[in-house]
Amino acid sequence: MLRHTVRRLSPTSCYLNPRVVEAEYAVRGLIPSRADEIKADLAAGRGRYLFDSLVYCNIGNPQSLGQMPLTFHRQVMALVDAPFLLGDAEIVARMPADAVARARGYLAEIGTGTGAYTESFGYRFARAAVAAYINDECRGVGPSVTVDDICLTDGASTGVKVLLQLLVGGASDAVMVPIPQYPLYTAQIALLGGTKVPYYLCEAEGWALQTPDLATAYERCVAESGATPRVLVCINPGNPTGNVLERSVMEDAVRFCHERGVLLLADEVYRENVYDARRQFVSFREVVLGMPAPYCTETMLVSLHSTSKGVIGECGRRGGYFCMTNLPRAMREQVLKLCSINLCANVNGQVMTALMCSPPREGDASYTLYRREYDGIFSGLKERAELLARELATVRGFSCQPVEGAMYAFPQITLPAAYAARNEELNSKEGRRLAVDTRWALELLESSGIVVVPGSGFGQERGTLHFRTTILPPLAQMKRMVRAIREFQEGIYRQYA
C-alpha cells in the first residue's frame, strides 16, 4: 500500500528546481525568443512587419553574420578529423605544407584514436601550445606555466562553471561581479544558490573599475548578508562595456584579492579585441607575476580564454582554456575531479584552441594568407566599433562610451517619463513585469527587426537604462540598425515627450 502522496503533474504545473526558475540569461532570453518567432513568421509569410529580415545584434557570434573562418585552422582541423586524407598524395599536394605538417604533428601526439576521450584536462600537446602562448606573453616575468596549469574547456563558459562550482556551495559563499556584467555569471551564481555581490563600473569614466568600490562592496556583503566573498570576477576587456583595464587598477584588484583570500577569476576572452590605440591589453597573469611577493606567489588567479571571440570567432567549436596561477594543491585536485566528471572538452575545440595559440609564423607557407585574413577581420571589427559608438552617441537621448575593446556597445538611453508610465500600464494590462528597457527593446524589435539586449539583462545602476548591441553586423546591416534605432527613438520622443 502506498503511504506517500501521489503527485500528478498537469501540463502547466510541475515541480522545478527553484534555482533554475530564478536564473536569467538575457542574451538568449525574451527578446531573442521573440525574434525567433518573428523570423519564423517572416519565413512562413505570416504576420505584418515593416521589414523583411532581422538584424541579430544580441549575441557575439561573428560567423553567423558572415565573418569567415581562418583557412589554416580549418585545414588542419579537417586533416585531423579525417587522417586518411593524409594518405592521399593528391590531396596532400593541394594543401599548404605547414597545414599538412601541423596535422601530422598533432596526429603523432594523439595516435590513432582521434575520436577518443582525452585526458581530463585535455590533450597534452594542446595544453603545451597554450602554455607556450602564455609564457611568450609574460616574457620571462615569473615562473613558467606548465601543462598541468592548463585545462582545456568547452568554451570559456565551462571554465566559469567549474570555477564557480568549486567555491560556491550555497548562500554563504559570495561572488563579486561587475555591474554591468555578462549574465553567465549571475545565472551560474543563481544555479549554485550563491550570493551575488555587485560592484558598479563607472560609466562616466568609460566604465572604469574603481578599486575602492571593491572594498565597499565586500564590506557591505559581509555586513548585510553574512556571506563570504570567494571569487572576484573581472571581465577584461569588458562585456558588455568594452572597457580595457589599466595596469594600476589591476594591481589594486590583485592586492584586494590577496588580502582577503579571494580567488580572482579573470575573463579575458576579448584579449585580442582591443581597438583603441591608447589602450593595451595586459593579462592578469602578467600583472600578478610582475608584482612583489607575496602578491606574485600567493594571489589565486584563474584566467579564462576561448576560441569564440578574438579574430578566430569559432564560437560553435566550444573551445577554450583556463590557466591556474597560485592555486593550492587541494583546490587543484578538486578542479581535476570536476573536470574528470565531465570526462573532457570536445576534441575539435581542443585542436582549435591549440591552433589559436600557435598560428602560422612568418616564413610559414600559410603565413601570408593567415595575416591577410586576420588583419582583414580585425580592421573590420575596429572600424565598426568606432562607427557604432560614434553614430549611437548622436541618437536623441543616447550617450555612448567609446568601445575600447570586446565586441559590444552599451549606450545609455533616456526616455520620456510618459514612455515609462505607459510601460507600467501595459504591464498591468498584460500581467507581466517588463523593465522599461525590455519594453523598449521589444518594441524596437517589433517595429524594425533589430535584435538587441536590454541593459537590465546585464545589470545597471538603478534609474539608468541601456542596451547592448554587438559590433558584428556587416556595414550595410549596421547602417540599417543605426538608422532604425534613430527613427525609433525619434518616434518615441515625438509621441511621449
Add this chain to the structure above:
Amino acid sequence: MLRHTVRRLSPTSCYLNPRVVEAEYAVRGLIPSRADEIKADLAAGRGRYLFDSLVYCNIGNPQSLGQMPLTFHRQVMALVDAPFLLGDAEIVARMPADAVARARGYLAEIGTGTGAYTESFGYRFARAAVAAYINDECRGVGPSVTVDDICLTDGASTGVKVLLQLLVGGASDAVMVPIPQYPLYTAQIALLGGTKVPYYLCEAEGWALQTPDLATAYERCVAESGATPRVLVCINPGNPTGNVLERSVMEDAVRFCHERGVLLLADEVYRENVYDARRQFVSFREVVLGMPAPYCTETMLVSLHSTSKGVIGECGRRGGYFCMTNLPRAMREQVLKLCSINLCANVNGQVMTALMCSPPREGDASYTLYRREYDGIFSGLKERAELLARELATVRGFSCQPVEGAMYAFPQITLPAAYAARNEELNSKEGRRLAVDTRWALELLESSGIVVVPGSGFGQERGTLHFRTTILPPLAQMKRMVRAIREFQEGIYRQYA
C-alpha cells in the same frame, strides 16, 4: 578600515564547496590516477615494475584502444569543417559521392557560419535527423517526435546534468539510481546537494531490475529522509552490469513513474551494444507510447543517447542528444533556458550525432564500406564480451554474469578474510580508508599494469565486492588481462586463504 577577517590560504588548506569535495567519480578516480603515475614512470624509466605497459580497462573509450572510426562519418565531418575543400574538383573527385552530397546538404542548412553558435537546442537539420531516427524506431506507435523535442548535447553527460539540475534543488529532492550505477549520477546528485535513493539490481538474476524494489526504495526515501523522489534513472543496457531490460519490466517502471509523478531518465547510450541473441533493446519511448492512456500521454520521459558508445565510439567528439516525451510546457521552457545558458553543444558533436542517426543506406556509394566497418567493430565487441565473461567466471573466487550488452563485465569477487583484515591494517598504517576492492584493484594495477575500477565506485550490496572492466582491449591485451587477473587472484589465495 577592514572589519572582516582576513583569510589567508596556505597551499594545503583552502575553502572548497563541500559538495564538490564529497562528489566521487571512480572511473577517473584513484586507480586511474595511480595508473597515470605508473605510465609516466614507465615512460621515464623510473620505478621497478613487472610489466612494460598498461592495459586501460577503466573507461569505455574504444578509439583509445585501437577501434577505428567510421570512414563516411569522418569524411563528411572534414568537409563540413573545411567547406572550401568542396570547391576543389580534384578533392571532390577523390571522395565518395554520398559523403560529398551529405556535406553539401549539411552546409546548405548551416550557411557560411560553420563555426557559429547554433540554436540553443542545436542545428535544426541535426535534430531532424535524430527525430527521424527515433520515429523510425517507434514504427508509427504514438505521435511523432518533432525537432522541438530534441536537444543536442555535449555527450550524454551534459544531458544528465541539465535534467538533474532541472529537478534537484537540494536535499528535499531525491533521485532514484540503480546500484550498481554509472557514477556520473551519484556525482551529479552530490554536486546538486540532492538525496540519492538506491534501488538494487539483482545480481543472481543477471542484474535484473525487480520492480517491487522501486516502490520499496521510494517508500523508504519518503519515510526516512522526507525527500521527494523527482527522477528515476534507468540505464539500459546497464552500466556497469550489461543487463538488457525486458519490456514487461520497463512497463512496470513506467507505471511506477506515472503514479508518482516521477520523471523517467532513460540512459540508452548502449542501445546498439546488445550481444546476447536472446535479448533485444527496446527504447523507453517505444514502451511508453505503446502503453494505454494515461501512461502514454502523461509519463514524463527523457531519453539520452551519445556518439561515444555504440559502434561509432566517438567519445571525444562529445556528441549526443536527449529526447523529451510528455514534458509539461513549463518544464520545457526551463530546459531551454538551461541550454541557452550553455549557449549550444559543440558543432562537431552535433554533426556526428546527425551522422550517427542517418548513416549510409543500401545503395549509397559508401554503404558497403560502412557495413563492413560497422559489422567488424560490432562482431569484435560481441566476441570479446562473450570471451571475457566466460574467462572471468573461471577465475578463483569470481562469479560473472553474462555481458548481455553495453561494454563492461562486472564480476563479483570473493577474497580470503585475511586479505580484508590486512587491508584494515594497511589503512590504519597509511592513514587512509581504502575499500577492500579498491585495495585489490590498486594491487592488481601495481603488480600487473591492469587498470580496472573497483565495485565500490559504482555501488554494490553491502558485503559484496566487484570490479568493472571494459570489453574494449584488443584480443591480445585482453588475454594478458585475464591471465594477469587469474595469477593475481591465485596469488592472493595462496597467501591469505
